[in-house]
Amino acid sequence: MEHAAKPHATFESGARAMMERIDGKAGELHVEAFRANAADPLHAAFPAKAIVHSGPSGMPLAGEAAEAALEALADRPRSGKTLAYIHVPFCETRCLYCMFYQNPLTEEAAHRYADALVRDLELWSGRAAQESAPIHAVYFGGGTPTALSSADLKRSIEAVRRHLPLANDCEITIEGRIHNFTDEKMEAALEAGANRFSLGAQTFSTDVRRSMMRVDDRETMIRRLEKLAGYDEAAVVIDLIYGFPGQSMDVWLDDLRTASSLPLDGVDCYQLNVFERSPLARRIAAGKLPPAADTAMKADMFAASVEFFTRANWRRLSNNHWGRTHRERNIYNELGKSACDCLAFGSGAGGRLFGASFMLERGLAEWSARVEAGRKPVQFLTKPGPWWTLLRSLTSAMESGAVNLHALGSAFGVDLEPIARPVVDQWIEAGLLVRRGEWLLQTVAGQYWHVTLAQLLMRWVSAQIVNESPKAHVHPAVNGASVMHPQKMQAAEARP
Ligand code: SF4
Incomplete structure (x- = not known):
């Protein structure tokens, strides 16, 4: 059966729309660009579900x-x-x-x-x-x-x-x-x-x-x-x-x-x-x-x-x-999703060691030849920036439904709550998040948009701390998932 051809949204067109919105003014971030649509947060909180640069740089x-x-x-x-x-x-x-x-x-x-x-x-x-x-x-x-x-x-x-x-x-x-x-x-x-x-x-x-x-x-x-x-x-x-x-x-x-x-x-x-x-x-x-x-x-x-x-x-x-x-x-x-290490094996496998993310050769012949020669067949590697572990832990928590900004910031010597507040408070008003003590929990609408929330929050926070140096060593508990508390999602209000 043939269907009438008409323009359709793709993942990339949505990502471009989000990037244009965020970087709209000469590359400067403005909090207005991070605002969610409070009129219909479940269906239309943001123009699209993703932005292009999804990980800490x-x-x-x-x-x-x-x-x-x-x-x-x-x-x-x-x-x-x-x-x-x-x-x-x-x-x-x-x-x-x-x-x-x-x-x-x-x-x-x-x-x-x-x-x-x-x-x-x-x-x-x-x-x-x-x-x-x-x-x-x-x-x-x-x-x-x-x-x-x-x-x-x-x-x-x-x-x-x-x-x-x-x-x-x-x-x-x-x-x-x-x-x-x-x-x-x-x-x-x-x-x-x-x-x-x-x-x-x-x-x-x-x-x-x-x-x-x-x-x-x-x-x-x-x-x-x-x-x-x-x-x-x-x-x-x-x-x-x-x-x-x-x-x-x-x-x-x-x-x-x-x-x-x-x-x-x-x-x-x-x-x-x-x-x-x-x-x-x-x-x-x-x-x-x-x-x-x-x-x-x-x-x-x-x-x-x-x-x-x-x-x-x-x-x-x-x-x-x-x-x-x-x-x-x-x-x-x-x-x-956390900052922990991941060893990788096989053609096209992705891994992470001490914050460095890497991918092994995708080309089967090249991967095999290098393995035969006794060399670990890495194709790309990205060395972590100074705030990598904090930003990764932040996105991990947001993607899992709940984040404790106070605990997370303390582990890195950063006062994260006031940094995030201009963005987070509006998301609470818009019905994407609710506050429970120190925890920010996602509503059903927030859960649907959780990847977008994680990417936007990471982008906002990284822009605010880019000129600072980490003041604390990472607490071992952060090298895993203990800053997030997924079962708390059960308590999130089931409202759109
Ligand atoms: S990886 Fe292979 S089996 Fe899985 S969805 Fe893609 S094409 Fe299908």
């Missing part, structure tokens, strides 16, 4: 400079909570909306990749940054880790357990899709020690799934999820996405009901972003698909998910994530 390095900078960190002992990310850059098919697709899957390429991945895990064996302290959560992401053969999946997990100092209670997550995740693969992953599966269900509507080039139908999804949960050996969590073309509110409510009817341990609800260079944006622009849900519609879908899981008495683990059983701990996702 630092000094970017590439090539040999990046490699030298990472090498200099390899013998430095870690402390505090640590993660490890393992990337598997293959997918059997490309989903229309995806910007993470890297390489087509072939059995031979995936098998060679698993060989090289094991060598990547060995490269820093015996070096302090890898060995010195426990690792608390490991995440196999992609791409599609479940696309690996059962033997390659098993030996990759076993290599992680052999070469990384995993804590006894380490969460080991295998991300993937249900398509071709056979019994044999499930059993191999469980036997090797995986204790959590995070699967991209996205929607249970067969029509919507097929229109997005997802392969399996509703019945297959349900059957396979029941099978995986039936082993009763690991947490089973799914991602759902709201806002697909053709996914009405009724379809979304059915997605929530279906998820809740299955023996799942947790559900993560994401909004669809339509990226300009995605096949989905081209199809919508060509009239081959109806437009995706707009910001206001997605706000209603988000609010519906909050209401649904709150009524069902699921535990709120973050703004988008609910757990039903205590098997779902969500350690990687929660710590991943």
Whole structure:
């Protein structure tokens, strides 16, 4: 069916609109630009959901400079909570909306990749940054880790357990899709020690799934999820996405009901972003698909998910994530937003060490060649600015639904509350935040806009402190998530 072509919003067009608003006057920030729309905070607090520069800034390095900078960190002992990310850059098919697709899957390429991945895990064996302290959560992401053969999946997990100092209670997550995740693969992953599966269900509507080039139908999804949960050996969590073309509110409510009817341990609800260079944006622009849900519609879908899981008495683990059983701990996702270290392995993997964020070579051939040569194949590295940890902790707390500016500022020797007050007070008036003692909690509207709030607040605060030097050392508690208090979100007023 053809649809009338008309201009549609993309992630990038929204980000540009927000940047123009903030940087509108010769690059100077003015508090007026940070004001939220008090008339309709849920649907229209800001012109768009994101701004372009989402992280604290630092000094970017590439090539040999990046490699030298990472090498200099390899013998430095870690402390505090640590993660490890393992990337598997293959997918059997490309989903229309995806910007993470890297390489087509072939059995031979995936098998060679698993060989090289094991060598990547060995490269820093015996070096302090890898060995010195426990690792608390490991995440196999992609791409599609479940696309690996059962033997390659098993030996990759076993290599992680052999070469990384995993804590006894380490969460080991295998991300993937249900398509071709056979019994044999499930059993191999469980036997090797995986204790959590995070699967991209996205929607249970067969029509919507097929229109997005997802392969399996509703019945297959349900059957396979029941099978995986039936082993009763690991947490089973799914991602759902709201806002697909053709996914009405009724379809979304059915997605929530279906998820809740299955023996799942947790559900993560994401909004669809339509990226300009995605096949989905081209199809919508060509009239081959109806437009995706707009910001206001997605706000209603988000609010519906909050209401649904709150009524069902699921535990709120973050703004988008609910757990039903205590098997779902969500350690990687929660710590991943904080300032803690994250070791990285595999082509295209991103990591962070002592505030330096880095990405390993995305090109498969280059990544393999450097691993073979015994060199950590880093492509880019960004050295942290002086306020990196404070700003990262601030965005982490805002993205998790609650922030204690007093406690956070004290840890860094900064009087953060008065710095943030001009922005924060207006957001309270607009119905995005409420004050509870020292805590600022997000309302449902604030939760929907939490990434925008986090980015805007970081931008405001960093502009105010840019000429100051940190006066205090970071309290160890800040190198994790202890400045945020997600369970307090339960108390947030359910008002739009
Ligand atoms: S399987 Fe996942 S990573 Fe691969 S194309 Fe689909 S959404 Fe993207």
